Amino acid sequence: MSVHVLxxxxxxxxxxxxxxxxxxxxxxxxIPLGSGQEVGRSCVVVRYKGKAVMFDCGVHPxxxxxxxxxxxxxxxxxxxxxxxxxxxxxxxCGATPYFTQHTKYKGPVYMTHPTKALFHMVMQDFMRxxxxxxxxxxxxxxxxxxMAKVETIDNHQELTVSGIKLKCFxxxHVLxxxMFMVEIAGIRVLYTGDYSRYPDRHLMGAExxxxxxxxxxxxxxxxxxxxxxxxxxxxxxxxxxxxxVKRGGRCLIxxxxxxxxxxxxxxxxxxxxxxxxxxxxxxxxxxxxAKKCMSVYQTYINMMNERIRKQHAYDNPFKFKWIKxxxxxxxxxxxxxxxxxxxPGMLQPGVSRDLFERWCTDQxxxxxxxxxxxxxxLAKLVCTxxxxxxxxxxxxxxxxxMSTEEISFSAHSDYAQTRDFVRALEVTQVVLVHGDHxxxxxxxxxxxxxxxxxxLQVHSPKNTDVVKLHFARESVVRVVGSAASAYPRPNSVLxxxxxxxxxxHLIVTPPELPAYTALxxxxxxxxxxxxxxxxxxxxxxxxHMHKYFFSFSSHDLEVEDAEDDVRVVAAGVARTSDQxxxxxxxxxxxxxxVQLSIERPAHPTGRLSSAAWVNExxxxxxxSKLADLVADATIIALLHxxxxxxxxxxxxxxDDLFRxxxxxxxxxxxxxxxxxxxxxFTFTFRYHGAPVKIVAPLLVECPDPDVHxxxxxxxxxxxxxxxxxxxxxxxxxx
Numbered sequence: 001m002s003v004h005v006l007x008x009x010x011x012x013x014x015x016x017x018x019x020x021x022x023x024x025x026x027x028x029x030x031i032p033l034g035s036g037q038e039v040g041r042s043c044v045v046v047r048y049k050g051k052a053v054m055f056d057c058g059v060h061p062x063x064x065x066x067x068x069x070x071x072x073x074x075x076x077x078x079x080x081x082x083x084x085x086x087x088x089x090x091x092x093c094g095a096t097p098y099f100t101q102h103t104k105y106k107g108p109v110y111m112t113h114p115t116k117a118l119f120h121m122v123m124q125d126f127m128r129x130x131x132x133x134x135x136x137x138x139x140x141x142x143x144x145x146x147m148a149k150v151e152t153i154d155n156h157q158e159l160t161v162s163g164i165k166l167k168c169f170x171x172x173h174v175l176x177x178x179m180f181m182v183e184i185a186g187i188r189v190l191y192t193g194d195y196s197r198y199p200d201r202h203l204m205g206a207e208x209x210x211x212x213x214x215x216x217x218x219x220x221x222x223x224x225x226x227x228x229x230x231x232x233x234x235x236x237x238x239x240x241x242x243x244x245v246k247r248g249g250r251c252l253i254x255x256x257x258x259x260x261x262x263x264x265x266x267x268x269x270x271x272x273x274x275x276x277x278x279x280x281x282x283x284x285x286x287x288x289x290a291k292k293c294m295s296v297y298q299t300y301i302n303m304m305n306e307r308i309r310k311q312h313a314y315d316n317p318f319k320f321k322w323i324k325x326x327x328x329x330x331x332x333x334x335x336x337x338x339x340x341x342x343x344p345g346m347l348q349p350g351v352s353r354d355l356f357e358r359w360c361t362d363q364x365x366x367x368x369x370x371x372x373x374x375x376x377x378l379a380k381l382v383c384t385x386x387x388x389x390x391x392x393x394x395x396x397x398x399x400x401x402m403s404t405e406e407i408s409f410s411a412h413s414d415y416a417q418t419r420d421f422v423r424a425l426e427v428t429q430v431v432l433v434h435g436d437h438x439x440x441x442x443x444x445x446x447x448x449x450x451x452x453x454x455x456l457q458v459h460s461p462k463n464t465d466v467v468k469l470h471f472a473r474e475s476v477v478r479v480v481g482s483a484a485s486a487y488p489r490p491n492s493v494l495x496x497x498x499x500x501x502x503x504x505h506l507i508v509t510p511p512e513l514p515a516y517t518a519l520x521x522x523x524x525x526x527x528x529x530x531x532x533x534x535x536x537x538x539x540x541x542x543x544h545m546h547k548y549f550f551s552f553s554s555h556d557l558e559v560e561d562a563e564d565d566v567r568v569v570a571a572g573v574a575r576t577s578d579q580x581x582x583x584x585x586x587x588x589x590x591x592x593x594v595q596l597s598i599e600r601p602a603h604p605t606g607r608l609s610s611a612a613w614v615n616e617x618x619x620x621x622x623x624s625k626l627a628d629l630v631a632d633a634t635i636i637a638l639l640h641x642x643x644x645x646x647x648x649x650x651x652x653x654x655d656d657l658f659r660x661x662x663x664x665x666x667x668x669x670x671x672x673x674x675x676x677x678x679x680x681f682t683f684t685f686r687y688h689g690a691p692v693k694i695v696a697p698l699l700v701e702c703p704d705p706d707v708h709x710x711x712x713x714x715x716x717x718x719x720x721x722x723x724x725x726x727x728x729x730x731x732x733x734x
Contacts, residue, residue, distance in 0.1 A: 022470050025050070027470055028048040028214075028468070029047040029048070030045075030046055030459070030466070031044070031074070031464065031467075032044050032465070034071065035434040035463075036464070037463070038435075038463070039091070039435060040060035042055075042057075042058045042086075042092045043058060043070035043095070044191065044217055044433060046184075046189050048471075049185045051081050051163060051185075052080045053080070053084065053166075055084050056085060056086055056193060057092075057094075057096045057099050058090060058095055059094035059137075060091065061346055061348060061377065063376075066137070069095050069137070072099065076104075077099065077103035077104045078104040080107055082108055082110060083096070083100070083108070083109045084110050084166065084182075085111040085115060085119070086178050086193030087115055088114075088258065093119055093122070094123075096109060096123075097123060097138040097142045101145055102138070108149055108161065110152070110166070111153070112155070112177075113176065113300070114176030114299075115177070116147075118176065118293055122258070122293075123146075125257070125289040127139070127143070155169060160502060163503060166180060166183075169206070169207040170206060171192065171194065172199070172203055172204065172206040173193070173194045173411045174194075174411065175259075175262075175297060176300070177193065179192045179195055181209055181213060186473055187473070189215045189216075190213035190217065190427075192206075192216070192217065192421075193219065194434070196411040196413055197413065197420070198230070199305050200230065200305075201263055201305075202263060202305060202307075202317070203304060213425060214427070214471065215429045215430075215431065216425060216429065216431070218418060218432060219433060219434035219435065220432040220435030220443045221372060222413070223438070223443045224442045225439075227414045237264075237407045237409070241368070242278070243366075244337075244364075245337040246337075247364050249337055249362060249363075250338050250355075250366075251337075251338070251340070251367075252342065252365070252368070253340065253370055254346065254367070254369060254371075256343060256344070256371060257287045257293070257344075259411070260370060260411065263409060264409060265320060265323055265341065266317065268341075269321060269322050272322035282338050283323050283324065284326040284338060284339070284340045285342075286332075286352075287341075288327065291325050297318050298318055326340065329354060334358075342355055345370075345373075345379070346373050346374055347377060347378040348377060353393065357392045359402055360399070360400050360401065360402050361402070362401060362402055363401045363402065366402055367403070367405075368407055369404070369406045370410075371409060372408065372410040375436060382404055415443065423451075427456075428456055428457060430457070430458045432459065433461075440460045443458075444460050476505070477505040477506070478507070479506075480512075482512060483496040483507055483508060496508055496509050497513060499519065501517070523623070525622055526621055526623060526631065527618055528619045529616055529618050529619075530616060530638040531615065532617070532638075532642065533641070533642045535613035535615055538586070538598065542588075544637070545596075545634075545637060548633065548634075548637045590630060590634060591627070593622045593624060593626070594619070596618070596620075596634070597620055598614050598617055619631055619634050656681075657678070659696075660676075660678070660696050662722055663696055663722060664676050666718045667683060670714050671714075680695070681696040682694065682695050687707050687710075687711065688707055689704075690702055690704035691703070692711055694715060697715075697719050697722070697723060698715060698719055700715055
């Protein structure tokens with residue numbers, strides 16, 4: 001399926017007429033290989049002007065093995081110039097090692113410093129869990145090779161990679177999350193990934209880029225829903241936690257190991273500190289991965305909000321007083337009420353699923369879902385249908401008696417944030433990804449209605465659909481240096497070199513090329529070796545060249561023009577050690593750029609004799625219009641010395657008779673029944689019933705015009721083979 005839009009963003013230089021043919025180089029393509037009308041395996045490819053960028057490369061949390069990967073088969077991985085990873089969640093980065101090591105992708109991977117540090121730990125944990133699953137997508141060796149390809153980028157840092165400009169901005173959501181702005185040939189695309197414009201207890205809200213993009217690729221996770229206020233949400237969350245533990249139950253909070261878990265830990269630790277009556281009830285965080293990654297959170301305090309930075313000045317905000325790490329369920333003393341934050345966040349196989357199955361039959365216990373749940377997971381089933389029973393991983397069906405509550409702490413954009421973001425950017429092309437079909441449909445309709453005065457175009461492609469946007473931009477060529485010294489007039493000629501790099505064009509004069517570009521001027525040096533048909537003395541060679549060049553110079557010879565001869569005198573010039581390598585050759589300068597090189601014949605005295613014999617001559621010159629012309633003339637002059645050896649046949653028999661006999665043999669290859677009358681050099685035969693008479697070498701007689709034309713063509717070909725252009729003694733055509 002292909003969604004083709006003409007006339008995109010007209011106020012920013014785009015154009016096109018509906019129904020008209022659009023040049024492929026003017027089409028920008030947006031292709032979701034994942035997250036197209038779904039949440040999971042985020043992967044979006046943008047193509048324009050022969051460049052291709054992949055945003056995110058994740059796996060689907062509701063699937064496993066190869067079924068969880070994006071649709072890589074729909075692209076040529078080798079055509080992707082770079083991969084940009086927005087943050088460390090598996091649905092945005094989990095397929096990166098597979099893509100970089102098991103496809104033909106050769107480019108770099110860019111992510112922020114915190115994302116790179118956490119990405120490595122998350123991938124190691126993913127491999128550990130994957131070993132006990134169905135299919136292992138990559139191994140430790142693949143991960144190490146992937147890390148070698150990862151380059152880091154800071155917020156607001158501008159880079160140019162393969163002609164693509166990129167810059168990243170804080171996206172909120174989780175530590176290190178980034179939005180990427182890429183620019184290709186003047187067209188800007190902003191990819192948000194997961195973002196949140198609202199600050200929370202430890203993160204700042206997402207930034208709004210100061211430069212508006214031409215295309216916005218934005219998440220649609222919550223559609224047109226709007227989040228409740230942070231204060232109300234925290235109060236409701238703590239109220240449910242208090243209610244569960246005070247009635248003697250266990251409170252399970254499924255969370256991602258990193259991200260929202262840190263936010264909830266800050267809330268619970270502060271709440272426990274304010275309520276002594278709760279301090280006898282343990283709060284556990286069951287995640288080995290989070291324990292390892294906590295050092296990264298403590299390292300990048302500077303990327304968090306002002307509240308955390310101030311607190312860090314006198315205390316470590318992530319060194320919790322009332323939170324205990326739970327290394328494994330084997331060491332867990334499940335006695336009395338407790339609060340346990342455990343991953344995975346959607347009740348996939350893991351600690352959270354084990355505890356859910358253990359406590360689900362207890363009416364006193366409760367489960368609070370604090371994040372977004374993807375379609376196809378147990379968390380989504382429980383939150384949407386509230387079943388009376390569930391099926392455990394071992395296949396047994398058990399009652400669901402525990403209370404369940406969904407209180408979203410998900411740091412994803414809601415409708416109000418998306419609407420305000422689109423308004424602030426003043427963008428006219430929006431592509432919705434990372435949302436289920438219903439949420440995307442509702443958001444598309446609402447945004448279209450909200451911004452109908454702006455003529456906002458909203459696209460909602462499915463996976464592998466291609467959104468095509470037409471951007472027609474005029475090419476701008478800058479004239480610099482002395483080439484721009486005079487203002488160009490109509491019909492005037494502008495001379496210079498046209499230099500193109502990264503979609504920018506310059507006209508510059510050749511001498512100024514190094515000053516305005518990274519290029520250097522070079523020369524092309526040509527050498528042609530001309531063999532001679534027999535040995536010639538140097539005097540004979542120079543006498544022959546004197547017919548074409550009246551004067552030339554050499555370090556070794558003094559050439560004097562006489563009336564009927566050329567006097568050649570050995571100069572005997574002394575050489576330095578630097579000239580020793582050149583002393584093996586006699587160099588004759590015909591012009592400043594063109595020279596003859598003759599290998600110096602051996603001589604016992606070391607002096608050059610004009611009677612020395614030469615078998616070949618080298619012509620060397622530096623390419624230019626004049627030098628090419630002189631060099632060609634020199635080579636032709638030398639070729640005039642060449643005399644082909646006499647053929648044995650021509651010396652023994654009459655030449656005309658020999659050629660007529662050859663002509664007879666050649667004609668027999670084309671026709672049959674040929675009679676040759678040698679005295680008159682006449683051939684007679686019949687062809688297609690018509691009589692034919694040929695008088696060597698070219699005369700053809702035949703009453704049938706078609707037969708005459710055919711035979712005449714054959715005779716002309718034979719003639720050109722037997723009678724080449726006659727050559728004079730000097731090799732010049734007569």
